[in-house]
Amino acid sequence: MAKTLGPVKRKFSPWTDAGQVPFIRFENVTKRFGPFTAVDNLTLNIYEREFFSLLGPSGCGKTTLMRMLAGFEEPTEGRILLQGQDLAGVPPYRRPTNMMFQSYALFPHMSVEKNIAFGLEQDNLPKGEVTARVEEMLKLVKLDSFAKRKPNQLSGGQRQRVALARSLAKRPKVLLLDEPLGALDRKLREETQFELMDIQTELGLTFLIVTHDQEEAMTVSDRIAVMDKGEIVQVATPAEIYEAPNSRYVADFIGDINIVEGRLQCRGEQSAVIGTDFTAVIDQPCDLADGASVAFAIRPEKVHISTEPPAETVTNAVYGEVWDIAYLGDFSVFIIKREDGLIFRAAQANVSRLVDRPITFGDMVWLSWTADAGLLLTR
Structure with a gap:
């Protein structure tokens, strides 16, 4: 089995096993809207029980890809397979998928339990089974005591849970989540991300989430596909995406990073820019x-920041002036400007409750790092 870079949230990596058959496969899929190509000859494998994220800026094609899987759009070219079945021509209501929309799309005149039961009743399930399924979903999303309330009597987070329960009630093989947490405040969004992960693991379903929020994708995902202009730039675990981006685009899109252009010089097992x-x-x-x-x-x-020069054994170091400081509570970000205009960022954990900063605006400081801390980007 291939070695995985960085931490993983669970012992689950079917994509490293060549014998595993993909649960969902996009095979040379292209989608055009007139002259505009939203998805361009894209191939992607997603495995059963995976929490998979499509991440990218607005207009990159991620929602179009999800809508094709759901059956709301048909590919212009290529195939979409689910458990080996070609989904071409299969209407949305015949697919073993369900979508949770960003707007939640709850029925305002119905109670929480009626909203959850709606799809089950449309499928003509026996009344007893509907009741049991609704109770199961209410317990799952911790809304037992809110069953009789209407959506306008709930908070944003509670409405989000109702939408999730309704999406899961029909027991789809794949749950599609389109920017599901975008309407929540930051603290609630972070709490809900972990709840989603717990629910997905407990039910053993395949989750596919579309988001432009890098932190959200990094938190919930087993793997992430970073998209740009209808193409997939990199597919990897969150740690691999962050620590080993395969291009300038991915490195710059995920998190904060210093990127300096230069020319390559080979030095045996090492490189120099x-x-x-x-x-x-x-x-x-x-x-x-x-x-x-x-x-x-x-x-x-x-990057280590200090007012003292680094030891002579340190290979990488730059000198400059503290141009700006962002205090973010758990850590601080220092913007360092060299005389030639080159700007570096260094982050330092705030491990002690200091009243006076040891480093402040206008200070001349040294930045240093080890040879294994940086990355060479060739594209």
């Missing part, structure tokens, strides 16, 4: 010829 009065040595072998245009990338939290 040579810029204007700047050299960064990286523990990464060369895969391009000397002189190639490349970039050096490093996350701010991997």
Whole structure:
């Protein structure tokens, strides 16, 4: 089994096993709206019981991809397979999928329990089974005591749970979530993310979520597909996406990062990025010829900041002025500007309750990092 970079939230990685058959497969899928190509010759495998995120900016094609899986749109070219079955021509109500919309789309005149029961009653399930299923869903989303209330009597978070319960009541094989937490405040959104993960694990379903919120995707996902202009740029676990982005686009899109352009110099098992009065040595072998245009990338939290020069054994260091500081509670971000205009960010955990900052605006400081902290980007 392939080694996974960084921490994983559970021992679950079917994508590393060549013998595993994908649960969902997008096969050379293209979707055009007139002259505009929303999804461009895309191939993607999603596995059973996976919590999978489609992440990207507005207009990148992620919602179109989800809508094609749900049956609301048909591919212009290519196939979409679910458990080996081609979904072409299968209407949405015949597919073993259900979608939870960003707006929740609850019926305002119905109680919570009636909203959850609606789809089951439309399927003509026996009354006893409907009642049992509704009770099960209410317990699952912790809304037992709110069964008789109307949506306008609930908070945003409670309405979100009702929409989730209604989506799960029909026991779909795949739950599709379209920006499901966008209307919630930050604290509630963070709490709900963990609740979604617990529910998905408990039910053993496959979840596919569309989001532009990088933190949300990093929190809930087993894997993430980063999209841009209708194409998938990288598919990997959250840790791999963050620690080993495969391009400047992914590195810059996920989290905060310093990126410096330069020329490649091969040094055996190491590489160096040579810029204007700047050299960064990286523990990464060369895969391009000397002189190639490349970039050096490093996350701010991997950069050490100090008013004292680093030890002579430190390979990578720059000197500059503290231009700005962002205090974010658990950590602070320092914006450092060199004389040549090159700007670096360094993040420092606030591990003690300091009244006076040891480093403040206008200070001249040293930034340093180890050779294994940075990354060489070749595209």
